[in-house]
Amino acid sequence: MAKRDYYEVLGLQKGASADEIKRAYRQLAKKYHPDINKEPGAEEKFKEINEAYDTLGDEQKKARYDQFGHEDPTQGFGGGQGFGGFGGFGGGFDDILNSFFGGGRRQQSNPHAPRQGADLEKQMTITFEEAVFGCKKRVRLSVDEECIHCGGSGAESKSDVAECPKCKGQGRVYMRQQTIFGSSTVQTTCPDCKGKGKIITKKCPECKGQGRVRRVKDVEVTVPAGIQTGMTLRMEGYGESGINGGPSGDLYISFVCGEHQNFKRDGQDIILTIPISYTQAALGDTIEVPTIDGPVSMRIPSGTQPGTKLRLRGRGTRNPKGGSSRGDQYVIINVEIPNSLSNDEKKLMEQLRTLETKEKKSPWEKFKSLFK
Numbered sequence: 001m002a003k004r005d006y007y008e009v010l011g012l013q014k015g016a017s018a019d020e021i022k023r024a025y026r027q028l029a030k031k032y033h034p035d036i037n038k039e040p041g042a043e044e045k046f047k048e049i050n051e052a053y054d055t056l057g058d059e060q061k062k063a064r065y066d067q068f069g070h071e072d073p074t075q076g077f078g079g080g081q082g083f084g085g086f087g088g089f090g091g092g093f094d095d096i097l098n099s100f101f102g103g104g105r106r107q108q109s110n111p112h113a114p115r116q117g118a119d120l121e122k123q124m125t126i127t128f129e130e131a132v133f134g135c136k137k138r139v140r141l142s143v144d145e146e147c148i149h150c151g152g153s154g155a156e157s158k159s160d161v162a163e164c165p166k167c168k169g170q171g172r173v174y175m176r177q178q179t180i181f182g183s184s185t186v187q188t189t190c191p192d193c194k195g196k197g198k199i200i201t202k203k204c205p206e207c208k209g210q211g212r213v214r215r216v217k218d219v220e221v222t223v224p225a226g227i228q229t230g231m232t233l234r235m236e237g238y239g240e241s242g243i244n245g246g247p248s249g250d251l252y253i254s255f256v257c258g259e260h261q262n263f264k265r266d267g268q269d270i271i272l273t274i275p276i277s278y279t280q281a282a283l284g285d286t287i288e289v290p291t292i293d294g295p296v297s298m299r300i301p302s303g304t305q306p307g308t309k310l311r312l313r314g315r316g317t318r319n320p321k322g323g324s325s326r327g328d329q330y331v332i333i334n335v336e337i338p339n340s341l342s343n344d345e346k347k348l349m350e351q352l353r354t355l356e357t358k359e360k361k362s363p364w365e366k367f368k369s370l371f372k
Contacts, residue, residue: 006052114246134225150204154211268327
């Protein structure tokens with residue numbers, strides 16, 4: 001079976017940015033992780049997602065894939081060319097060796113190369129007012145940061161860092177192995193330096209040779225006006241610190257917004273139900289309506305029916321992504337019928353009923369006529 005397009009696997013369009021690729025991978029990996037998703041086929045889907053991200057998440061691999069697709073001529077026997085009988089092991093002669101022996105001659109990543117730190121995720125609960133108007137909040141993070149004392153080396157001083165004698169600073173060692181295909185060279189991580197290429201003769205007293213220390217810090221978060229439950233705010237560079245001088249990861253904050261006793265939110269729009277009397281509905285009126293900005297004058301047309309929805313333009317919330325546009329406020333009319341009437345009110349209502357009967361049919365009479 002032909003491999004699916006990697007962009008299709010991640011649900012992206014070709015040419016997607018690195019940030020879009022990372023976000024799509026994170027969401028899909030969580031969804032199909034075998035420890036979470038027990039449905040049939042989830043594990044295969046998870047492997048397919050990781051394979052796609054292994055290529056699209058690497059700038060150089062992505063550039064080759066965008067040019068050649070799965071038919072990349074730089075990958076030896078890959079892309080489905082030759083060795084068709086071994087298709088189940090993936091493309092490339094080294095992949096076949098890996099399937100049998102767990103090794104191979106594929107080049108390992110440089111242990112000294114800069115690597116971006118891990119991303120962090122936090123959930124923040126805010127009130128209705130904080131969500132509508134925006135606010136500043138503080139979030140406490142526990143992150144690994146480069147040790148200030150040793151500058152991340154893990155050693156007491158520069159003279160306490162030496163080249164690993166076993167791997168000669170390469171971080172990898174090689175050994176000869178006899179296979180059914182003949183003699184091969186297998187490359188593994190150096191067991192003495194754990195792939196770092198260097199050993200520490202005297203450890204830093206602050207980080208105990210790790211080069212990183214755990215610190216707790218408070219970060220100020222600017223919550224944009226109009227944020228809604230389920231939205232995520234990305235704070236670039238506020239995640240775990242990078243390795244070997246690499247950039248820090250990002251902080252992703254997802255929001256849970258509180259509700260208001262009377263106002264309801266529908267996207268950027270505000271919904272408010274108000275009660276009026278039957279005389280106001282029949283005759284019309286001008287009233288002061290509450291909004292998130294304060295009272296606003298609104299005209300109720302005569303003959304307004306229960307459930308009528310009136311709009312106040314620009315009285316909703318702002319767009320959290322920026323811009324000056326705002327949603328609207330919709331006012332739903334609830335006509336209240338009194339449970340009891342005074343003697344004077346009863347007399348007036350009787351007069352009104354008599355007048356209605358003389359001049360026109362009542363709504364009930366009109367309805368009954370439909371069944372004759």
